[in-house]
Amino acid sequence: xxxxxxxxxxxxxxxxxxxxxxxxxxxxxxxxxxxxxxxxxxxxxxxxxxxxxxxxxxxxxxxxxxxxxxxxxxxxxxxxxxxxxxxxxxxxxxxxxxxxxxxxxxxxxxxxxxxxxxxxxxxxxxxxxxxxxxxxxxxxxxxxxxxxxxxxxxxxxxxxxxxxxxxxxxxxxxxxxxxxxxxxxxxxxxxxxxxxxxxxxxxxxxxxxxxxxxxxxxxxxxxxxxxxxxxxxxxxxxxxxxxxxxxxxxxxxxxxxxxxxxxxxxxxxxxxxxxxxxxxxxxxxxxxxxxxxxxxxxxxxxxxxxxxxxxxxxxxxxxxxxxxxxxxxxxxxxxxxxxxxxxxxxxxxxxxxxxxxxxxxxxxxxxxxxxxxxxxxxxxxxxxxxxxxxxxxxxxxxxxxxxxx
Amino acid sequence: xxxxxxxxxxxxxxxxxxxxxxxxxxxxxxxxxxxxxxxxxxxxxxxxxxxxxxxxxxxxxxxxxxxxxxxxxxxxxxxxxxxxxxxxxxxxxxxxxxxxxxxxxx
Numbered sequence: 039x040x041x042x043x044x045x046x047x048x049x050x051x052x053x054x055x056x057x058x059x060x061x062x063x064x065x066x067x068x069x070x071x072x073x074x075x076x077x078x079x080x081x082x083x084x085x086x087x088x089x090x091x092x093x094x095x096x097x098x099x100x101x102x103x104x105x106x107x108x109x110x111x112x113x114x115x116x117x118x119x120x121x122x123x124x125x126x127x128x129x130x131x132x133x134x135x136x137x138x139x140x141x142x143x144x145x146x147x148x149x150x151x152x153x154x155x156x157x158x159x160x161x162x163x164x165x166x167x168x169x170x171x172x173x174x175x176x177x178x179x180x181x182x183x184x185x186x187x188x189x190x191x192x193x194x195x196x197x198x199x200x201x202x203x204x205x206x207x208x209x210x211x212x213x214x215x216x217x218x219x220x221x222x223x224x225x226x227x228x229x230x231x232x233x234x235x236x237x238x239x240x241x242x243x244x245x246x247x248x249x250x251x252x253x254x255x256x257x258x259x260x261x262x263x264x265x266x267x268x269x270x271x272x273x274x275x276x277x278x279x280x281x282x283x284x285x286x287x288x289x290x291x292x293x294x295x296x297x298x299x300x301x302x303x304x305x306x307x308x309x310x311x312x313x314x315x316x317x318x319x320x321x322x323x324x325x326x327x328x329x330x331x332x333x334x335x336x337x338x339x340x341x342x343x344x345x346x347x348x349x350x351x352x353x354x355x356x357x358x359x360x361x362x363x364x365x366x367x368x369x370x371x372x373x374x375x376x377x378x379x380x381x382x383x384x385x386x387x388x389x390x391x392x393x394x395x396x397x398x399x400x401x402x403x404x405x406x407x408x409x410x411x412x413x414x415x416x417x418x419x420x421x422x423x424x425x426x427x428x429x430x431x432x433x434x435x436x437x438x439x440x441x442x443x
Numbered sequence: 444x445x446x447x448x449x450x451x452x453x454x455x456x457x458x459x460x461x462x463x464x465x466x467x468x469x470x471x472x473x474x475x476x477x478x479x480x481x482x483x484x485x486x487x488x489x490x491x492x493x494x495x496x497x498x499x500x501x502x503x504x505x506x507x508x509x510x511x512x513x514x515x516x517x518x519x520x521x522x523x524x525x526x527x528x529x530x531x532x533x534x535x536x537x538x539x540x541x542x543x544x545x546x547x548x549x
Contacts, residue, residue, distance in 0.1 A: 061477070080484035087485065097465065098484065102473040109475070329482055357488045364510065366488060407510060411490055411517020 041066035043343060044129060044137055046119050046281070047145035048072035049081065050329050051310035053100045054336035055143050056111045062344045068111045069137060073118045076169045077103070082329060084172040085196040086359050089179075090203060095169075122285040124303045141305050141343050144282075144293055145336065148275035148311040148327060153188065155249045162253020163269045166193055175270065182267035183207060186256055188247055190217040192358045193272030195230065199360040202237045209240040209264060211247060211256070221356075223377055223390060226365065226402060233361055275327060277312045290314060292325040297349035299339040307342070309335035318351055319399070319417070320370040330355050353417040355410075362386075366410035369417045371400030378428045382406060389413070391428040398422040412436050445539040449476045449494075452547040461534035467543060468492040468529035478545035485530040490514045492529035493522075497542035501525060504532055520546030 043059060045052045048070050056068050072078065079098045087093030106113045118132040128138045150165040164175055175197075179185065185201045187194045190212030201208045214220075216227040217234075235241055242258070249257040256264045279289045288294045288302040292314035299307045299315070310332030316323045334352040341348055356367045363386065371377075374392035381388040389409040392400040398421075401413035412435055416423065419439065427433045444460040447470055451457075455477070461470040471479035471492070480491035487510055496504060504527065507515075511531045515522050529543070 057475075082484045082486060093485065096462075097469055099473060101475065105473070105475055329484070333482055357483065357486070359486060359488075364488070405510075407488070407490075407513045408516040411514065415517075 041140040042138065043068050043141045043143065044139040045070040045143045045145055046129070047147060047310075048074070048078040048113065048115075049145060049147050049310065049332065051145035051147070051332035051336045052143070053078045054333045055145060055309065055340050056109075057101075058337050058340035059343065060109045060111070062340060062346065064340070064344050066140070068109075069114065069139075070106075070111055071114045071117055071119060071131070071137075073116065073132075074168055074170065075116045077115070078113075079169050080329075081167075084169065085166055085193055085200070088172055089176060089197075089200050098169075119281060122282065122287060122306070124286045124306060127305070139305075141307065143336075143339055144287075144301075144306065144308040144312060145310050145332070146277075146281060146312050147332075148277045148325075150272075151274045151276050153247065153250065153271055153273065160250040160253075163188070163250060163271050165271055166197065167275075178268050179204065179206070184209070184266055185268045185270060186211065186264055186266035188256075188269065188271040189273040190214070190241075190243070191220070191272055191274070192218065194270070195234065195360050196358060197270050197272065198234060198239055199237070202234075202239060202361075207240075208238070209242065209266070210234065211242045211245060211258070211264075213244070213246045215244045217241075217243075221367070222402065223371075225377075225379065225390060226404065229386060229404065230360065230363065230365075233363055237361060275311070277325065294323075297338075297351075298342045298347055299335050299350065300342065307339040309339050315350060317354070317370065319354055320372065326354055328354065328356050353414050355414060362405070364405050364407065366403045366407060367400065368403075368410055368413040369398075369400030371402065374399060376425065378425050380406075380409065380428050380431055382431060391423075391425075393422075393425060396422070396425075398428075409435075412439070415439050445534045445536055445541075447534060447538075448540065448542045449479075450542065450544045451477050452545050453477070463534060463536070465534050466530050467494060467527075467532050467534065470534065471529055471543075471545075476545065478547075479529055481530060483530075487511060487514060487528060487530055490518045490528060493518045493520060493546055494527055494529050495523060495525040495544040495546060496527050497544070498525065500538060500541045503537050503541075507531065518546075 078100045083093045083098045121130040153160040184207045186209045246259045277292045282289045293308035295308050295313045295315050311327045338350045371392035376393045378391045387405040389403040389406045403410040449457040459474050468481045483489040
């Protein structure tokens with residue numbers, strides 16, 4: 039009898055899982071369910087190329103229209119999964135349908151954390167997560183002249199940069215005392231701060247928002263008020279437990295999985311932003327919110343289903359683009375004890391190498407793509423250059439890799 | 444629409460007509476050409492859309508920008524004089540019939 043894989047979610051993880059299953063010769067049925075109406079698309083271009091007007095809706099699709107049909111992937115758009123019944127191996131959809139599965143892959147991602155004041159979600163504040171959000175922002179951003187962005191993280195700052203490019207007056211409000219503090223060292227925060235300010239962005243740091251009136255007036259913790267035509271926010275994401283709540287699937291800051299992406303129920307997998315996994319590079323359990331993580335975990339889950347298992351063990355990497363600044367991060371630098379800068383002769387072109395107990399654990403590269411790709415290879419191979427080698431721009435770090443081969 | 448011929452590492456050939464202005468990476472990914480991964484969605488961030496351009500068309504391509512040049516230094520398969528990133532080159536009338544070979548092992 040033919041086996042059936044049901045995939046919940048059609049983002050980077052879901053689509054990759056379906057593709058890998060077919061590439062690996064899986065001959066059973068594949069059903070992919072998405073609560074969105076749009077054909078599966080790539081998320082990174084939303085806050086970059088798409089809203090900048092450089093990539094259109096067609097360009098950001100994962101696959102051609104025919105791909106799903108040609109590969110016997112039954113794509114069900116615009117339906118939600120209401121319940122997972124792991125006893126019966128079936129799921130209940132919002133439209134009343136019941137679908138049985140042999141394997142279930144949960145690839146539902148995360149959703150935006152929303153601003154709440156006095157227990158209520160603030161109205162008329164716009165967030166970016168999905169294509170429908172991007173289309174909404176596109177529509178709202180054009181007539182607005184003053185745009186206030188709450189949150190100085192990746193998404194907030196990418197939105198700030200593209201609003202500036204559209205000649206808008208832009209204000210960014212960040213609770214922390216510097217930008218992207220959760221993930222970047224001070225040196226890098228500073229470069230981004232100075233670049234945004236040089237482009238005319240008004241930066242308000244170390245201040246929080248205490249109330250928003252009708253999407254127009256923002257009250258700050260320092261007593262000031264700001265008027266805005268449009269308020270956008272990027273204040274992090276959460277994984278909702280709703281889907282797994284009435285099931286046997288274990289949820290603890292995301293869906294808990296083993297190195298093969300299996301949950302506590304052996305024929306149910308979770309991948310991507312929603313999966314709480316032990317990460318060998320971070321040396322702890324966590325969720326990662328990145329394309330790399332979704333794509334690579336999808337391959338692991340698919341390989342396990344076709345009985346050619348391997349454990350998830352990929353160097354995490356992330357990136358952001360703002361103006362001419364291209365920042366690429368490799369590894370997990372959390373908990374480093376020393377950061378060494380490798381400065382190229384050009385300004386705004388350097389990489390920061392993070393060490394923990396003399397071992398390289400992560401590298402952030404600013405306008406140094408070759409450093410980034412090389413760092414991923416070093417981290418994958420477990421090769422640590424010395425701090426002196428890193429600091430010496432003339433020293434050829436990729437030479438270390440060649441010796442190993 | 445300009446035609447692009449993709450040759451996978453294992454030899455399978457795809458002849459695909461691309462809309463003017465679509466990148467070679469988009470054409471490959473959307474038509475299921477194996478070996479073009481494009482993890483970053485065309486942001487010139489990941490170098491997983493590395494292709495070898497056929498000699499006959501090499502000089503017709505727009506010159507590469509510095510960031511593409513740097514990314515190519517870090518590709519998994521060996522860089523050659525024919526190496527380009529698929530996300531940085533767009534289909535055009537001048538490039539009709541171009542042949543792109545996909546490297547092994549991404």
